[in-house]
Amino acid sequence: MRAFTGLRARLVAAFAAVALLASVGASGISYVLVRREMLQRTQEAELIQFRQTFARMVPTSFPPGVATEFAEILAKALATTDGRRKAYVGPSAGSGQLGVPPLPPAGALHARVTADFARRAVKGLVFQRVVGDGRPYLLIGSRVPADEVEMQAPVPVAIVSVSLERVAADLRSFTRSIVVADALALLAALILALLASRGVLRPVRGLGRAARALGSGDFGTRVEVRGADELADLAETFNRTADALEGMVTELRAKDAASRRFVADVSHELRTPLTAMVAATDVLADGTVDDGDGAVLTDGTLAVRLVAEETRRLSRLTDDLLEISRFDAGAARLVLDDVVVAEAVAATLGARGLADRIEVEGPADLVARLDPRRFDVIVANLAGNALRHGRPPVRLGFGRAVRDGRDGLELVVTDGGPGIPAEVLPVIFDRFVKAEAARSRSEGSGLGLSIARENAVLHGGVLEAGNAAEGGAVFTLWLPLAGPGGAEEE
Incomplete structure (x- = not known):
């Protein structure tokens, strides 16, 4: 049929x-x-x-x-x-x-x-x-x-x-000639129709084969574009669709791999404080504890202190994981307000006891439309990261800066440390990335910089990392002064 x-x-x-x-x-x-x-x-x-x-x-x-x-x-x-x-x-x-x-x-x-x-x-x-x-x-x-x-x-x-x-x-006789001419014209039309249909069906069949290959998982399949007619437009549309589909599948695969890695990292990060807490609770039950140097203590104070410390660490990790999950689900929203940048920076450093350890420089009257809570998270992460992994002096400077024709706020945090290792620099904002070669038990979870960058992107800005020529890490934050275009205010 x-x-x-x-x-x-x-x-x-x-x-x-x-x-x-x-x-x-x-x-x-x-x-x-x-x-x-x-x-x-x-x-x-x-x-x-x-x-x-x-x-x-x-x-x-x-x-x-x-x-x-x-x-x-x-x-x-x-x-x-x-x-x-x-x-x-x-x-x-x-x-x-x-x-x-x-x-x-x-x-x-x-x-x-x-x-x-x-x-x-x-x-x-x-x-x-x-x-x-x-x-x-x-x-x-x-x-x-x-x-x-x-x-x-x-x-x-x-x-x-x-x-x-x-x-x-x-x-x-003329009628017979006309009938013969009509028959020849019909025959010629049939031949031309076969040739034309062949020329039309060949790219259609090619598109069918490519679509089947694409459906079977060969996302590198493309069709050759010939001419400038509707079939060529269809072939170009198919190739663009295949490119978009390949990009989506690649992104999904990358997200899947990241999710698997994320689950593994979360498991590792949660296992460390939980193991310490279980050990401490056992000590509380036995009345003895190993202080880590081979000495056995009979006082339960160390165990209580360890439980409290790991509980705080676990609480911070849980908060960071919840924040990351909001970004992944697209549920993060901005609550914008006109913020005096100098006052916001001073409040962030003062609340964390860092004001005396960081040199701050910037105009006192610079006002930006920001989410104060998220800006506080960004500044706190950058300042804390510089103090933990760098060496004095740690400096924080801010001021006006124009990018792509837009007026914005630029905040730069530098330290006097050895800088960011070359192998870590490309992935410094990835989740659970630490500067240590092996995952050691440390205060940080490896999520701070990732959360800081997500907050910067949510504002319509960027967060960049690098090393200074004379040594030390350099983190540069740029946010639009007028706020992100089309941002929803809660």
């Missing part, structure tokens, strides 16, 4: 139908025009011949007693020897019988047509095309002048019957 209902069959049928209608329409118009021209030409030639013969042989009046002989002479002059043209010259239908052998068309049709034609011919030259016995004829007639004596009889007429069989044969 597909061979009769497929795209190829429909294209071929459409081509054939259009070609057939066009050729039949053109042939029909050509036949009508040619037929009219041939009949008109034959008719005009016969009328001219009739008039010339009539004018040459018929006097204005017949002498007495010669009308009958003259009628025979005129009839012979008007007729032809091959029988194609036959003539009758004699009294009109008013005398009853015409008195001559029937002119074609013969039979009953001859009597009716000729009698009626004779009556009309009395009024002058007349002509008419008729069909008798399945053959076409042209009848031409005119009255014959007679003297006053013979005018007492019915008015004589001259009638010529011309066979149009030759014209009909030419028309039949």
Whole structure:
């Protein structure tokens, strides 16, 4: 059924139908025009011949007693020897019988047509095309002048019957030629339709194969773009769709890998404080504890202190994980307000006891539209990271900076430490990344910088990391002063 209902069959049928209608329409118009021209030409030639013969042989009046002989002479002059043209010259239908052998068309049709034609011919030259016995004829007639004596009889007429069989044969030959031409046109249309459908179906089949390959997981599949027609646009659209799909799948795979790594890192980070807490609770039950240097203590104070410390660490890790989950779910929102940057920075450092350890420099009147809580998180993470992993002096400077034609706030945190290792720098903002070569038990969870960057992006800004030429890490935060475009305020 597909061979009769497929795209190829429909294209071929459409081509054939259009070609057939066009050729039949053109042939029909050509036949009508040619037929009219041939009949008109034959008719005009016969009328001219009739008039010339009539004018040459018929006097204005017949002498007495010669009308009958003259009628025979005129009839012979008007007729032809091959029988194609036959003539009758004699009294009109008013005398009853015409008195001559029937002119074609013969039979009953001859009597009716000729009698009626004779009556009309009395009024002058007349002509008419008729069909008798399945053959076409042209009848031409005119009255014959007679003297006053013979005018007492019915008015004589001259009638010529011309066979149009030759014209009909030419028309039949022309019709056969038209039919052959239409058949050839239809055949050519079918061949062209097959070639055209092949040219159309080849890229369509290629697109089908590529779509199946894409569906089976081969996301590198592409189709060749040829020409500049609709099929080329379709191929370009397919390639763009495949690119987007490949990018989405790659991103999903990367997210899946990141999620797996995230789960493993979370498990590791949670296991460390939980292990310490379990050990401490066992000590509380036994009344002894190992201080880590091999000394066994009987006082439970160290165990209580360890439980408290690990509980705080676990609480911070849980808060960081919840914050990361909000970013992943797209649920993080900004609560914007006009913030004096100098006051916000001082409040952040003062709340964490860092004001005396960091040198701050910046204009006191700079105001930016920010989320105060999230800005506090960014500054606290950058300052704490510089103090934990760098060395004094730690400096924090801020001021106006223009990027991409937008006025913004630039905040730079530098330290005097060894800087960020080259192998860590590309992934410094990834989750659970620490500067240590091995995962050691440390205060940080490896989520602070990742959360800081997510907050910067949420504001419509950027957070960058690098190393200073003279040594030390450099973190640069840029946020638009007017706030992110289209940000929702809670």
